[in-house]
Amino acid sequence: MKRIVFTGGGSAGHVTPNIALFPKLKSLGYDIHYIGSYDGIEKKLIEDYRIPYYGISTGKLRRYFDIKNFSDPFRVIKGFVEARKILKTLKPDIVFSKGGFVSVPVVRAAAMLKIPCIIHESDMTPGLANSLCIPVAQKVCCNFPETLQNLPAEKAVLTGSPIRNELTKGNKEKGLKMCGFSIAKPVIMVIGGSLGAAGVNKLVREALPTLLEDFQIVHICGKEKIDNLLLKTTGYKQFEFVKDDLKDLFAMADIVISRAGANAICELLALRKPNLLIPLPAHASRGDQILNAKSFEAQGFSIVADEDYLTAVTLAEKVHELYFTRQSYIDAMQNSKIKDSIDTITTLIEETVSRKN
Structure with missing residues (x-):
């Protein structure tokens, strides 16, 4: 059975697109797991889907001064160690990240373990978390045509956002x-x-x-x-x-x-x-x-x-x-040409897993 690990959290926008992909991936035979923070909104949103959930330490990544900037990097490092241990145990075929601060240690740990990663960037310009993950991702999905100019051409794919059926x-x-x-x-x-x-x-x-x-x-x-x-x-x-x-x-x-x-x-x-x-x-x-x-x-x-x-x-x-x-x-x-992206993204996941195997 193919195995996929999802990550993303901090707000519902970093979780619900992941959830939208669950039914299609289950129909394709994927064993689905989720890594998020110990007590973030992602844990609450995932609990009804009977998806194995793993909590890790998280620290927010900020572009501005905050006293927590001195302690949060250590939480990120701890989260990286925890994510690496989880991924070594699960041995997934692929990691799919929706961004948010919890995703950085997961994607970086996956890259160290040579597990392919696909990232979804919702906004027109990449957020800090995704910017730190893009260099090690195989593909980066996005919602807006304008976003393509801000991403590496060989990685960028215009998909739109998965919407829960x-x-x-x-x-x-x-x-x-x-x-x-x-x-x-x-x-x-x-x-x-x-x-x-x-x-x-x-x-x-x-x-x-x-x-x-x-x-x-x-x-x-x-x-x-x-x-x-x-x-x-x-x-x-x-x-x-x-x-x-x-x-x-x-x-x-x-x-x-x-x-x-x-x-x-x-x-x-x-x-x-x-x-x-x-x-x-x-x-x-x-x-x-x-x-x-x-x-x-x-x-x-x-x-x-x-x-x-x-x-x-x-x-x-x-x-x-x-x-x-x-x-x-x-x-x-x-009349919009922007359509639901579930089929596009799941095809991208399938192709990436096939290349790995």
Whole structure:
């Protein structure tokens, strides 16, 4: 039996594309294992899939000064030793990495053991973790045509992002019942990202009095980000995080407000959901979400708003604009050449394993 080890974590965007590949790889006869951090979100997301999970020590890799920069390199080294031991035991045919800080020791350990690796880079420009892994990877998958110019030509493959098949099978009625909503008003779905988005949460809540006149709102606000003062607000439902029922919330939603993480927006594209993107500001990130959002805006998939200049009033205006012009965004997404990439990536995995054997 062929064996594959997945890695990736730190946020849902570094995990869910891996999960999307599981069913196809299982049908191809792969024995699947996962290496992540001891207590990261990846462990929670993987546990329902009956995939053997191995925790390792992790340290975040930063481009800026932080007191933890003195201790985290030692955690990365410890993680490398732990990953190498796990890989020597499992002897996988290939490692597939979705990035995030946990992936660096795994990919580097695999390279030392001469285990081939394939990396998936979601954003337009490679993150620090993937940048450290690209030199030892056999192939690097990416979402955007613009990314190809930032990658070694012999390794780069434009694949798009794997989308979980179950997301396309939601039930609108179940979503409405779950939230206590009616069919009387359209529904806005707000996604702050798996770790939450304080800026987006604050803006949406400030705009609630205006938005709730015309819409019902389901708000996935992140761990420990629920506002208890708003729990009894009619037409407004908050969740920290949603896993199994996410498909039903998507089916219910007429429009979506979201950050601009690459995997999240690729899901919106696949589901043909008109969206307002509020990318993480440049001063709080490396600017990747801004580039992602601009690409989607240029292709006619999204309205983009700068958080630094957004107010409750202008947010409500943009939401109404999006809703009343939603069909134009749906049409653009339906005509998109960006398709689900599961078959493309699994073929790449199969070819790499065949060359190894």
